Amino acid sequence: MADSHHNPNASHSARSFEVRILRQDGPGQPSYWERHRVEYEPEMNVISVLQRIAAKAITADGKHVAPVAWDCNCLEEVCGACTMVINGQVRQSCSALVDRLLEDRPGEIELAPMAKFPVVRDLVVDRARLFRALTKVKAWVPVDGYYDVGPGPRVSPATQEQSYPLSECMSCGCCLDACPQYLKVEVERLEGESAADFEARANNEFDRSFVGAHAISQAMLFNSHPTGATSAGPRLDALMAEGGIQVCGNAQNCVAVCPKNIPLTTSIGRAGRATTIHQLKKWFGA
Amino acid sequence: MATKRVLIVGGGLAGLAATMKLAELGIDVDLMSLVPVKRSHSVCAQGGINSVNDLTRQQGDDEWLHFDDTVYGGDFLQHQPPVKEMAYWGPKIIDLMDRLGVTFNRTPEGMLDRRRFGGTLFKRTAFAGATTGQQLLYALDEQVRRWEAAGKVKKYEYWDFLGPILDDNGICRGAVAQDLVSMEIRSFPADAVVVGSGGPGLIYGRSTMSMACTGSAASRCFQSGGKYSNGEFIQVHPTAIPGADKLRLMSESARGEGGRVWVPRTPQDPREAVTIPEGERFYFLEDRYPKYKNLVPRDIATREIFDICVNEGLSVEKDRQCVYLDLTHIPRQELDRKLGGILGIYEKFQGVDPRTTPMKIFPAVHYSMGGLWVDYERSSTGGLVVGSPKNHITNVPNLYAIGECDYQYHGANRLGANSLLSCIFSGLIVAPGLENLLKGAKQAAAELPSSLFERSRKQHQSRHDALLKRSGGGENPYLIHQELGDVMTKVATVVRRNDQLQEALGKVSDLYARAKKCSLSDTGTWTNQNVVFTKALLDMFPLALTILKGALQRDECRGAHFKPDFAFGSLTATEPAERRRQAEAWCDRFEANNAKWLKSTVAQWTGDEVEITYEEVDTSLIPPRPRLYGLVGADDIEKVWNQRSAARETAQNGNGSTAPAKLAGAH
Ligand SMILES: Cc1cc2nc3c(=O)[nH]c(=O)nc-3n(C[C@H](O)[C@H](O)[C@H](O)COP(=O)(O)OP(=O)(O)OC[C@H]3O[C@@H](n4cnc5c(N)ncnc54)[C@H](O)[C@@H]3O)c2cc1C
Ligand code: SF4
Ligand code: SF4
Ligand code: FES
Numbered sequence: 001m002a003d004s005h006h007n008p009n010a011s012h013s014a015r016s017f018e019v020r021i022l023r024q025d026g027p028g029q030p031s032y033w034e035r036h037r038v039e040y041e042p043e044m045n046v047i048s049v050l051q052r053i054a055a056k057a058i059t060a061d062g063k064h065v066a067p068v069a070w071d072c073n074c075l076e077e078v079c080g081a082c083t084m085v086i087n088g089q090v091r092q093s094c095s096a097l098v099d100r101l102l103e104d105r106p107g108e109i110e111l112a113p114m115a116k117f118p119v120v121r122d123l124v125v126d127r128a129r130l131f132r133a134l135t136k137v138k139a140w141v142p143v144d145g146y147y148d149v150g151p152g153p154r155v156s157p158a159t160q161e162q163s164y165p166l167s168e169c170m171s172c173g174c175c176l177d178a179c180p181q182y183l184k185v186e187v188e189r190l191e192g193e194s195a196a197d198f199e200a201r202a203n204n205e206f207d208r209s210f211v212g213a214h215a216i217s218q219a220m221l222f223n224s225h226p227t228g229a230t231s232a233g234p235r236l237d238a239l240m241a242e243g244g245i246q247v248c249g250n251a252q253n254c255v256a257v258c259p260k261n262i263p264l265t266t267s268i269g270r271a272g273r274a275t276t277i278h279q280l281k282k283w284f285g286a
Numbered sequence: 287m288a289t290k291r292v293l294i295v296g297g298g299l300a301g302l303a304a305t306m307k308l309a310e311l312g313i314d315v316d317l318m319s320l321v322p323v324k325r326s327h328s329v330c331a332q333g334g335i336n337s338v339n340d341l342t343r344q345q346g347d348d349e350w351l352h353f354d355d356t357v358y359g360g361d362f363l364q365h366q367p368p369v370k371e372m373a374y375w376g377p378k379i380i381d382l383m384d385r386l387g388v389t390f391n392r393t394p395e396g397m398l399d400r401r402r403f404g405g406t407l408f409k410r411t412a413f414a415g416a417t418t419g420q421q422l423l424y425a426l427d428e429q430v431r432r433w434e435a436a437g438k439v440k441k442y443e444y445w446d447f448l449g450p451i452l453d454d455n456g457i458c459r460g461a462v463a464q465d466l467v468s469m470e471i472r473s474f475p476a477d478a479v480v481v482g483s484g485g486p487g488l489i490y491g492r493s494t495m496s497m498a499c500t501g502s503a504a505s506r507c508f509q510s511g512g513k514y515s516n517g518e519f520i521q522v523h524p525t526a527i528p529g530a531d532k533l534r535l536m537s538e539s540a541r542g543e544g545g546r547v548w549v550p551r552t553p554q555d556p557r558e559a560v561t562i563p564e565g566e567r568f569y570f571l572e573d574r575y576p577k578y579k580n581l582v583p584r585d586i587a588t589r590e591i592f593d594i595c596v597n598e599g600l601s602v603e604k605d606r607q608c609v610y611l612d613l614t615h616i617p618r619q620e621l622d623r624k625l626g627g628i629l630g631i632y633e634k635f636q637g638v639d640p641r642t643t644p645m646k647i648f649p650a651v652h653y654s655m656g657g658l659w660v661d662y663e664r665s666s667t668g669g670l671v672v673g674s675p676k677n678h679i680t681n682v683p684n685l686y687a688i689g690e691c692d693y694q695y696h697g698a699n700r701l702g703a704n705s706l707l708s709c710i711f712s713g714l715i716v717a718p719g720l721e722n723l724l725k726g727a728k729q730a731a732a733e734l735p736s737s738l739f740e741r742s743r744k745q746h747q748s749r750h751d752a753l754l755k756r757s758g759g760g761e762n763p764y765l766i767h768q769e770l771g772d773v774m775t776k777v778a779t780v781v782r783r784n785d786q787l788q789e790a791l792g793k794v795s796d797l798y799a800r801a802k803k804c805s806l807s808d809t810g811t812w813t814n815q816n817v818v819f820t821k822a823l824l825d826m827f828p829l830a831l832t833i834l835k836g837a838l839q840r841d842e843c844r845g846a847h848f849k850p851d852f853a854f855g856s857l858t859a860t861e862p863a864e865r866r867r868q869a870e871a872w873c874d875r876f877e878a879n880n881a882k883w884l885k886s887t888v889a890q891w892t893g894d895e896v897e898i899t900y901e902e903v904d905t906s907l908i909p910p911r912p913r914l915y916g917l918v919g920a921d922d923i924e925k926v927w928n929q930r931s932a933a934r935e936t937a938q939n940g941n942g943s944t945a946p947a948k949l950a951g952a953h
Contacts (some may be wrong), residue, residue, distance in 0.1 A: 016937045024812075025812070026813070043529060043530055044526075044530050045529070045530070047531045048530040050533040051764070052814075056764060057808075064807065065548055066807060066808035066809075066814075066816070067808055067815065067816050069813050069815050073321050073325050073327065073496045073497050074325070074329055074330050074497075075328075075496065075497065075532040075534070076534050076631065076635070077634070078329045078330060079326075079327075079329050079418065079496065080324070087478055094531075095635065097637050100637060112477045121812060121813035124813060128321075129430075134436050135431055136418060138388075139428055141386055141425075141428070142432070143385050143386060143429075144307060145310055146310050146382060146429075148381065148715070149381075149385075152385035154395075154396035155392055157393070158395070159393045160389055160391065160392045161390045164389040164414065165417055167389045167421055167422070167424065170325075170420070171322075171325075197953075222387070225387050227385065227387070228387060235467045238689075241808070272520070275509075
């Protein structure tokens with residue numbers, strides 16, 4: 001508990017490294033690279049690098065700047081907040097260890113915001129669309145209510161083993177950032193538009209754009225739950241609507257970058273088959 | 287009349303449970319959180335959630351025993367009616383979470399699987415892999431999203447609660463909050479405000495808690511007149527992985543599966559751990575506790591590890607405290623099978639394989655038993671009156687607190703896997719009370735004069751503007767935060783000494799004064815994290831001072847609060863009559879100490895100082911008894927204690943008490 005702390009006034013030791021950060025002051029503003037020098041400490045991750053930069057707020061050229069903004073919370077790769085592009089790879093910054101990064105690319109680390117979401121500021125992006133997709137596919141179990149009516153349905157260990165990995169999705173968005181079919185949607189608030197109107201318009205835009213691998217996988221999770229399955233039809237309808245599963249080009253980038261190793265392509269395959277059957281049933285009025 | 291609304295601050299387990307239940311009751315909810323609610327700190331909980339179940343019942347378990355374990359584990363410092371009610375709701379809460387689709391582990395037959403946790407003999411703990419908190423939170427998040435889609439819930443994510451709005455009669459009528467993106471400050475009229483803002487780990491710099499656990503929301507209620515109770519009771523977990531940014535939890539199961547704790551006999555031996563010969567290693571837990579070895583209870587393990595590093599100077603590293611937790615003697619396959627998940631965390635964050643290299647661990651601040659003082663209404667059977675607006679209300683009318691930020695359930699020490707239960711329970715129980723509160727209210731907050739809301743908003747706006755206008759060259763908030771964390775960690779964690787606490791009170795007051803002179807490196811008006819952090823930092827001080835003062839004044843050992851100067855020693859005599867006399871004296875002292883200190887600490891903020899009073903604890907259901915784990919002479923003390931209890935019961939002559947006053951030895 002009593003770790004020694006970094007002293008920001010100490011002179012640059014030989015063991016410092018450079019951090020290049022793609023900054024942006026706000027939505028619609030130009031982005032620019034900025035260089036910072038950070039002293040090496042053992043066991044650093046990208047979050048602690050950003051903490052050191054925030055504490056100092058001086059660039060490598062000695063210019064006083066506003067601290068870099070970024071998102072994080074759990075610092076143990078379970079909340080999904082801290083996604084960014086590190087040395088060209090979209091990933092969680094809390095589990096990005098400096099030692100490993102410097103092994104791959106000596107002396108320098110490069111940080112950029114996610115590419116598929118509108119930048120709020122610096123490394124902070126707006127992922128409202130990602131959560132909106134969960135509403136679109138009704139990612140919940142439609143229980144009657146919250147009074148005590150006894151236990152839930154029995155679930156075999158085999159089903160649990162299939163569902164558990166899907167339920168670990170932390171909405172980080174890595175799978176979306178890496179997907180060639182997931183294109184950036186940036187909705188700007190109009191002059192005089194109320195917050196509610198703006199939100200409704202943005203949601204409408206989001207709903208017409210690709211839902212993404214994470215939401216397809218969540219739809220499969222809830223369709224395989226005994227009670228969740230009572231809404232299986234509407235979920236499949238959502239996946240067949242505009243921006244649904246047909247947009248997926250099966251490039252499989254998503255599964256390669258998911259930090260939780262969620263079997264996304266398996267879910268996409270299942271969803272593809274389920275929607276096809278659902279479509280046939282609809283045609284034949286079954 | 288305009289529609290009445292409830293504002294919930296915090297979307298962890300507690301806040302989400304309350305939101306979903308209120309929505310079901312037809313009440314409109316505004317839900318506010320620093321982070322998207324799905325990213326709340328509750329996702330970090332790994333172990334599980336406790337309740338009595340069909341299996342344990344057949345082994346003699348029941349709700350009463352769960353209640354008993356909880357108050358015994360908490361050293362009797364909690365009011366018993368709310369704890370009793372929680373234990374009885376436990377099985378129903380697990381059923382509910384099961385229905386909501388939580389992917390709990392299953393038995394071959396498809397039932398919920400259970401594991402055993404500390405402080406009980408029964409397998410009460412339901413779990414979902416190594417991510418129980420995450421799974422529980424997601425189930426609640428999904429239900430709240432459903433209500434959001436139905437228009438009953440409006441979310442305000444990336445909003446910072448700045449404080450409650452009190453009218454001239456001191457009644458809470460809403461809150462002021464700030465949008466963390468646009469930095470807009472606005473007021474939210476509300477007919478009740480419920481704070482479920484979690485623990486205050488950041489006061490200690492680094493802990494096992496998440497970055498949003500600043501305690502700021504609780505502190506802002508405290509500074510608005512809310513009482514704060516038992517702040518000095520902070521749980522320190524024995525085994526965490528020290529990191530530059532966070533202290534990550536290493537589960538107790540590593541020791542459960544045979545992990546051995548040691549340090550080199552030569553201080554800071556520079557050799558690689560695995561090359562140090564057996565004879566030159568000091569297995570201090572095995573040496574000092576030949577019976578329990580590495581599996582001594584949490585608080586003892588914590589104290590011993592702390593002691594060996596801080597007082598005996600045997601830390602593995604020179605400028606960092608840590609000891610080895612060694613699994614390398616266990617075959618790799620066995621480790622992978624039993625501990626795969628948690629070893630993966632170590633490997634991921636340390637970049638070292640714990641199967642071949644001993645892990646470096648040290649105790650870390652983990653949980654706050656203390657929190658905002660809240661009330662309850664006791665039922666005739668010693669539980670709670672469901673639907674009473676008194677349940678979970680703070681001393682400020684219409685302001686409520688739930689989850690880790692209230693002080694209600696865990697007394698002086700929390701049992702593992704009981705917090706997730708208390709969070710969900712408090713969220714569910716507060717809702718019907720709020721329904722009745724709202725029914726009884728003559729006027730909706732939204733109809734009150736707008737001047738009330740504007741007045742509060744302006745106060746916060748000017749505080750904010752003043753911060754931005756600070757001239758440069760002042761104190762750096764991040765460095766002050768580090769200093770605060772260092773002081774608090776040094777004096778107000780595992781071992782507490784009055785001289786150190788006294789000195790720390792001075793230091794922290796000085797730091798507070800310096801913090802008020804911080805200048806910002808960002809004076810912008812868009813997503814300014816610098817100013818938000820600085821405000822949270824300033825609000826850490828009233829709570830830090832409360833923790834220190836509460837600890838200083840409490841001259842005893844109870845649960846997580848350990849002061850060696852006031853510890854009851856072991857029995858030393860070997861001659862039976864003398865030993866008996868010592869045991870009698872021990873019990874006398876125990877009773878006298880309880881008469882003086884079995885009381886809740888109640889702190890109030892005067893504007894620049896903490897004022898502390900003490901309040902009786904309702905222990906009417908289960909009479910307090912000593913915790914004797916690991917003490918020499920425990921058997922003799924137990925004998926004396928049991929005789930005294932029996933005598934007391936006879937004297938009361940069947941007068942109501944059905945409680946087993948006898949010691950339940952094996953705890
Ligand atoms: C590593 C770890 C493991 C644990 N494992 C277990 C376990 O196995 N079993 C168990 O029972 N317990 C466990 N615990 C304890 C348990 O996880 C917590 O006590 C519990 O999750 C707290 O839930 P909560 O709802 O009170 O608050 P949190 O989940 O902390 O949520 C707090 C909410 O308040 C919001 N908030 C805070 N401040 C503000 C503000 N100023 N303005 C607006 N919003 C604000 C946050 O954004 C967040 O939404 C563990 C704790 C840790 C640290
Ligand atoms: S498989 Fe589909 S969802 Fe995944 S990356 Fe490719 S296009 Fe995107
Ligand atoms: S599926 Fe994986 S990558 Fe995609 S949001 Fe979920 S956890 Fe992140
Ligand atoms: S901070 Fe939670 S995933 Fe990185």
